[in-house]
Amino acid sequence: MLLRAAALVLLIAAPTLAAPPPVKEAWDQTSAVASNAWVRAAAVPGRPAAGYLTIKGGGQPDTLVEVTAPGVRVEMHSMSMDGGVMKMAKLDSVPVPAGATVGFAPGGNHLMIFGMSGAPKTLPLTLKFRSGATLTTTADVRAPSDAAPANPHAMHGQH
Numbered sequence: 001m002l003l004r005a006a007a008l009v010l011l012i013a014a015p016t017l018a019a020p021p022p023v024k025e026a027w028d029q030t031s032a033v034a035s036n037a038w039v040r041a042a043a044v045p046g047r048p049a050a051g052y053l054t055i056k057g058g059g060q061p062d063t064l065v066e067v068t069a070p071g072v073r074v075e076m077h078s079m080s081m082d083g084g085v086m087k088m089a090k091l092d093s094v095p096v097p098a099g100a101t102v103g104f105a106p107g108g109n110h111l112m113i114f115g116m117s118g119a120p121k122t123l124p125l126t127l128k129f130r131s132g133a134t135l136t137t138t139a140d141v142r143a144p145s146d147a148a149p150a151n152p153h154a155m156h157g158q159h
């Protein structure tokens, strides 16, 4: 504060003094971005729906700790093959490295959405990060039989 005041005085005292070039922002504040969110409704009523999206990390590494949507319960799940058996596990957090693309896609990490009733066309998602940052995005809800949407970030192994 004192320094700033001193600089201001200096500026007033010497108006012809060239201002120093702005210091390049050392702290990259670019925030993460969510895109391509969609939900595949459950084929069997009462079963959870699956949600997918792409997250592009911001300027600083962060960790996704929670996804919420109104009126439903959302869990983050991993999916892996174990001896020919597909296994899902609940994830408490998902790292989002700076600038990295983190996908929730069929066959891999996904959102499990419990208690979705009716046939909504869209589902608003809120992503909460450990830094305190939040992101909102709207997922298109697709019928169980619908094909996955064309996705520029399509994952390998998606058939």
Ligand SMILES: [Cu+2]
Pocket: 077, 088, 110, 111, 112
């Ligand atoms: Cu799951």
